[in-house]
Amino acid sequence: MTDDGLWFEDLKIGMTFRSGEVVVDPAQVRSFAAEFDPQPFHLDDAAARASRFGGLVASGWHTAAITMKLLVGSELRIAGGLIGLGVDELAWPAPVRPGDVLHAESQVLDSRPSRSGAPRGVVVMRTTTLNQEGTVVQQMTAKLLVPRRPVPDERAAIPSPS
Amino acid sequence: MTDDGLWFEDLKIGMTFRSGEVVVDPAQVRSFAAEFDPQPFHLDDAAARASRFGGLVASGWHTAAITMKLLVGSELRIAGGLIGLGVDELAWPAPVRPGDVLHAESQVLDSRPSRSGAPRGVVVMRTTTLNQEGTVVQQMTAKLLVPRRPVPDERAAIPSPS
Numbered sequence: 001m002t003d004d005g006l007w008f009e010d011l012k013i014g015m016t017f018r019s020g021e022v023v024v025d026p027a028q029v030r031s032f033a034a035e036f037d038p039q040p041f042h043l044d045d046a047a048a049r050a051s052r053f054g055g056l057v058a059s060g061w062h063t064a065a066i067t068m069k070l071l072v073g074s075e076l077r078i079a080g081g082l083i084g085l086g087v088d089e090l091a092w093p094a095p096v097r098p099g100d101v102l103h104a105e106s107q108v109l110d111s112r113p114s115r116s117g118a119p120r121g122v123v124v125m126r127t128t129t130l131n132q133e134g135t136v137v138q139q140m141t142a143k144l145l146v147p148r149r150p151v152p153d154e155r156a157a158i159p160s161p162s
Numbered sequence: 163m164t165d166d167g168l169w170f171e172d173l174k175i176g177m178t179f180r181s182g183e184v185v186v187d188p189a190q191v192r193s194f195a196a197e198f199d200p201q202p203f204h205l206d207d208a209a210a211r212a213s214r215f216g217g218l219v220a221s222g223w224h225t226a227a228i229t230m231k232l233l234v235g236s237e238l239r240i241a242g243g244l245i246g247l248g249v250d251e252l253a254w255p256a257p258v259r260p261g262d263v264l265h266a267e268s269q270v271l272d273s274r275p276s277r278s279g280a281p282r283g284v285v286v287m288r289t290t291t292l293n294q295e296g297t298v299v300q301q302m303t304a305k306l307l308v309p310r311r312p313v314p315d316e317r318a319a320i321p322s323p324s
Contacts, residue, residue, distance in 0.1 A: 032227075036228065037234060039243045051242075052242075059230070061223070065221075065223045065224075068221070081213070085253070086251070086252060087249065087251070
């Protein structure tokens with residue numbers, strides 16, 4: 001890895017990355033939900049206790065956004081930025097509660113060069129978000145667009161005639 | 163549909179739902195990104211112009227959150243709330259720019275009763291988010307947990323012996 005971050009060539013299948021930790025701020029659980037997912041089990045203690053969740057839970061989209069924050073701050077620092085083409089799987093197997101401490105663990109599942117020959121590739125990463133008890137609260141498989149390392153000298157790209 | 167919202171029995175394959183519209187607030191594009199996805203192409207005009215996006219774009223997770231807001235406010239009002247078990251596909255085929263006007267269109271793709279016999283089912287919905295030009299900015303297929311309509315009188319659930 002250079003100061004520019006990771007290039008397509010650096011990301012090998014099986015490599016793993018771990019993020020730092022973040023505390024799920026109770027005030028943010030409510031403010032995120034009030035803006036984007038205004039349902040009683042994300043906003044109101046009494047209504048949440050009476051719901052299937054048995055207490056206040058964060059919106060799944062809040063968990064997804066927190067996971068992105070963890071990834072952007074992690075050692076998975078990709079040259080040109082963390083650009084998602086799309087997500088193949090996104091699941092929330094357990095609820096996130098206010099005050100939970102989350103971190104993310106990522107693994108490279110696949111890596112393929114651009115079919116068009118453009119100087120980039122697609123890297124498939126599985127990112128698992130866990131709470132302080134090791135319970136998986138989000139599972140995501142995402143396709144990232146990753147640029148190839150630029151050739152420092154054009155002559156190096158031309159095979160020698162030997 | 164009753165005042166309680168839609169039950170499992172109400173959601174038939176092929177049914178469509180349309181949301182209202184929301185303007186993507188330029189200040190919110192920056193504040194969302196600053197909190198959850200602090201990358202230059204979401205935060206800084208000059209850096210965004212120099213990036214592959216050619217200008218400031220919203221985080222895909224912001225688009226996902228806005229889509230949830232549109233769904234919660236739409237006619238797709240499910241009894242007990244809009245509870246996602248997970249997402250099978252989530253893609254951002256075109257960028258969302260500050261000031262864009264988005265709406266969501268949803269369609270029921272599949273509907274299956276709980277295998278355990280519990281009084282609920284899983285409904286698979288495809289939700290497309292479009293901008294003011296009709297360009298698809300997000301495509302999502304999600305599994306929703308939907309309760310069955312409660313039986314008003316227990317005797318109605320017991321087959322008559324005739």
